[in-house]
Amino acid sequence: MPASRTVTAAVIVIGNEILSGRTHDANLPYLARSLNTVGIRVMEARVIADDEGAIVSAVNACRAAYDHVFTTGGIGPTHDDITSAAVARAFNVALVRDPQAVSLLTHHYAAADLNEARLKMAEVPEGASLIDNPVSAAPGFRIDNVWVLPGVPRILQAMVDGLTAGLKGGDPVLSRTISAFTTESGIASPLADVQQQHGATEIGSYPFVRSGRFGVSLVVRSTDAAALDAAAAAVTAMLRDAGIEPLTEDAPAA
Amino acid sequence: MPASRTVTAAVIVIGNEILSGRTHDANLPYLARSLNTVGIRVMEARVIADDEGAIVSAVNACRAAYDHVFTTGGIGPTHDDITSAAVARAFNVALVRDPQAVSLLTHHYAAADLNEARLKMAEVPEGASLIDNPVSAAPGFRIDNVWVLPGVPRILQAMVDGLTAGLKGGDPVLSRTISAFTTESGIASPLADVQQQHGATEIGSYPFVRSGRFGVSLVVRSTDAAALDAAAAAVTAMLRDAGIEPLTEDAPAA
Known part of the structure; x- marks a missing residue:
């Protein structure tokens, strides 16, 4: 591609705690700055609830409109972590337990600690590839142009630092x-x-x-x-x- | 309306400086908490660029989907402050110089200081009503269910404190x-x-x-x-x- 083309991205922040004002989002500024260093420009961000319909609709609108979409939040082990399932629905594919992700979790946790809740973090949409988590093992994932990342800033930042080097952008601003x-x-x-x-x-x-x-x-x-x-x-x-x-x-x- | 109905809102944060990561938004958390105290629930927020098309599209999508829409940013005196004009276009009405807003600015500034840039802050979409600014005179405005507020947190907070008392919400969360x-x-x-x-x-x-x-x-x-x-x-x-x-x-x- 010509170097002058603008490579674009949207950020989707998923979490009731941001919309209630309880938590101040720190992930949009980090993503915006990191992506700009590799020539990817964040054109829009959306903050949405932990709600399947809202996630499906935002992911599908943004992946059609921008070169990349980065989601943050909702990929942990608890009942309110529904991002992976919602992204699978957005792509109309099954949510599957990824053997490589299970293996990462098996190496990280003692066998007695690898309960069903933790194994939920190995579930990704069929066809997704894993994003390395150098902090706490549970991976993010990429499907097509959608990058699914956690909400905890320290883990998100470590993941972003690992993946930006591999991204091809245009000229940085x-x-x-x-x-x-x-x-x-x-x-x-x-x-x-x-x-x-x-x-x-x-x-x-x-x-x-x-x-x-x-x-x-x-x-x-x-x-x-x-x-x-x-x-x-x-x-x-x-x-x-x-x-x-x-x-x-x-x-x-x- | 029955007290149990959920009264909803969207927040639209307008500003390249938020999307570049230069500035951390503080207005969404403040609005979310303040609106909740009067029973209005923020269901979605969007961060968009200082771009007329982006503003028109976000305002029109959100005002159709939610009871209220609150925008922040882009109503100052400089060339990159285009929110008022864009909201007028979203409603398909003219942008007019409001006599009451001119009067507010006239009382606030010495005659010699009331230049064209400051008078730009008296321009609102036709049919809008003004929102009182207790800090620096230049008003916000409301048109239909869209409330247009400034980006400077100190001024936004003073305006929000003044207007929430008059808002009718459902039950607070x-x-x-x-x-x-x-x-x-x-x-x-x-x-x-x-x-x-x-x-x-x-x-x-x-x-x-x-x-x-x-x-x-x-x-x-x-x-x-x-x-x-x-x-x-x-x-x-x-x-x-x-x-x-x-x-x-x-x-x-x-």
Whole structure:
């Protein structure tokens, strides 16, 4: 594929505890940053309940719309872990006990501890391939363009670190942040001009309050390093023309 | 409406900075908890880009599927703030400068500071009503069942605190959390039995690690206080039958 093609992904966060506000999701930011380093751009995320219909519908909508889909949550041993069964239904295939997954669990747990609840974690949709779990043995899995990962952040992160190296993306989105003590309204008009003149970049404006003072972070993003440099320089010049000294400029980062 | 009807909502988080992983969203948890206190249950959340097509499509899908839709982000003064225009397009109405919103901004800013960028924050879809912003004057707005709120958490929270009192919901979901040092697998089977015997409640199991020890938080939820009490007692008894002493039991909370 040409390097300039955007490889896209959706993230589906599965869990009543996120929708109730009990738990703050930490997996979307981790996935978004990790995937961007290999040139895969998260275009949309959905947070849905532990509900078979909701999972089937979100997985089928997203796998048709994006190159990759990453789900998090619902693959543990308890009755509310229904993601694997729901993904099997989304693909209209059987849920099967995977011999390789059983073997991984057998090596991890003492024989007396390998109960039915743990063996449930060896059930995957027919045709899925396993994703290595370096923390606690119970694997994730991939079926077609859908990657099914756990919700526990420490385990998800270890799995993601292991699989991103094997993913083929497009060009990663590079970014620069230029911050200043000013208001968004004060610079909105010249900033819009900079955006118009630098169409190969995308410029976002994010207000903040620090030590009681209003500030704005201007984030320039592009897959083109030269375009990024030019736009970042134009943002800095725009601020200085307005008599505002930029606070910091980040090094180029993913 | 009967008190037992579930009043539902979707949250749409609008912002490239959330999808890039740069910013962790704090608005979904706040909205979810606040809405639950007035008996409105968040069934789904979507995180989408600052993209007109994405906003139109998410708003129209969610307003048809849920009683209420709350959007956050994209109503500031800069070029990347396109939520108001996109919501107008979703409803197929004009974007108009609201005289009451202009008046609010006029009272907040000195005349010399009320530039075109700030006046952009007075633009709302035709037929919308304003939502009071006690922090920084620029209002949110409501059109039909869609509530359009800002992305800055401090301002969003102040607006939400002001509007929830006027919302009519069903019964709030009550919850109890019972935690213990054990593994999910160790209690999965008796826990599934408790869930089956207490169908008016929903029991979630969430593993944690504290001081290097594995634990599980069992969260019982229900709109029925008596059913909640009975299920929580059954969870506690189930743990004790397994020789596990519960760590803490929260007071009933929203």
